[in-house]
Amino acid sequence: MGQILHARAKTTHGVREEIQNSSQSIRKLAAKYNINFKTVLKWKNRDEVEDKPMGAKKLNTVLTGIEENIICAFRKTTLLPLDDCYLALRDQIPKLSRSNLHRCLKRHGLSVLPKEENEAKEKKKFKDYEIGYLHIDITQVSLESKFYIFVAIDRISKFVVVRIFEKQTMENSIAFLQEVIESFPYKIHTILTDNGAQFTYKLLAKHLRPKAFHPFDLLCKKRAIRHRLTKFRHPWTNGQVERFNKTLKDATTKKYHYENIEQLEKHLQEFVLAYNFAKRLKSLKFKNPFEFIIEKFEERPGLFYKNPLHYSRGLNK
Numbered sequence: 001m002g003q004i005l006h007a008r009a010k011t012t013h014g015v016r017e018e019i020q021n022s023s024q025s026i027r028k029l030a031a032k033y034n035i036n037f038k039t040v041l042k043w044k045n046r047d048e049v050e051d052k053p054m055g056a057k058k059l060n061t062v063l064t065g066i067e068e069n070i071i072c073a074f075r076k077t078t079l080l081p082l083d084d085c086y087l088a089l090r091d092q093i094p095k096l097s098r099s100n101l102h103r104c105l106k107r108h109g110l111s112v113l114p115k116e117e118n119e120a121k122e123k124k125k126f127k128d129y130e131i132g133y134l135h136i137d138i139t140q141v142s143l144e145s146k147f148y149i150f151v152a153i154d155r156i157s158k159f160v161v162v163r164i165f166e167k168q169t170m171e172n173s174i175a176f177l178q179e180v181i182e183s184f185p186y187k188i189h190t191i192l193t194d195n196g197a198q199f200t201y202k203l204l205a206k207h208l209r210p211k212a213f214h215p216f217d218l219l220c221k222k223r224a225i226r227h228r229l230t231k232f233r234h235p236w237t238n239g240q241v242e243r244f245n246k247t248l249k250d251a252t253t254k255k256y257h258y259e260n261i262e263q264l265e266k267h268l269q270e271f272v273l274a275y276n277f278a279k280r281l282k283s284l285k286f287k288n289p290f291e292f293i294i295e296k297f298e299e300r301p302g303l304f305y306k307n308p309l310h311y312s313r314g315l316n317k
Helices: 013-021 026-033 037-044 065-078 082-089 098-107 170-183 215-222 235-251 261-277 289-299
Strands: 133-142 146-154 160-165 190-193 226-229
Touching: 013 026, 013 037, 026 037, 065 082, 065 098, 082 098, 133 170, 133 235, 146 170, 146 235, 146 261, 160 170, 160 261, 170 215, 215 226, 235 261, 261 289
Parallel strands: 133 190, 190 226
Antiparallel strands: 133 146, 146 160
16 A cells, blocks of 8 residues: 655655664664654654644634534535525624635535535526526416416526416516516616517417517517527526526425415515515625616616616615
């Protein structure tokens, strides 16, 4: 078996054993092996021939033992990524920083999460677009009957608008689009949807398609919005809104029971408010969507037709 030596080691395990067993003087052994006499003394006074760990015996950290135990327990329980752990714990541990959190997890062997089987390939990054590129989709939920949640999310700012309808009709898609246009304080330049009949006639055979434009396209054209469609049978093209649909359901219908649609609608709106005005997102450099929009307004006010500060929540805003 090969020997594992320190990078700057001047002796091997065999030489160290010879030094420990030799009766010659320190000076003669140093000359014999061409090493410093301090090295000879070191191995003379040791019983083993392995290198000891380098570095400080006591680690310097601003975190207390209790705080480190909290961090480790939280990581083991939630299996959240580093940045999510930092966001969740920084209010409870004032001295916590992203770097000392990483060092703490590394010390305790928790810096790398176990990989799931069939882990998805690395996601491709979106092209650079200006705010105003929206993904729109419809997801189904069931209470006493089926309902449909229309969802719109900005690709860049992550700002979200959600509304529930009893049916996924063309009229409801137009009503939702109108609400979306009024809800965003800046200009919407592109909308991406699937090929559903609520949004386009593309799924119809050419001889069955009406000669007139689809009403959804007409409203987009009226508002100078480019309407793009996902590739047929490729729903992952609209993956950003699909992922938000999962987040939305995980926080509502998959976790809570609702007596009626009014309860669900109220909870959905509360979740969307918390998401837009409080949820800090890694993709936005730990800003919430509203903070990102305010920052963009200060940089490029020409993209806006409303002052987003008017959307501020709470008193004295």
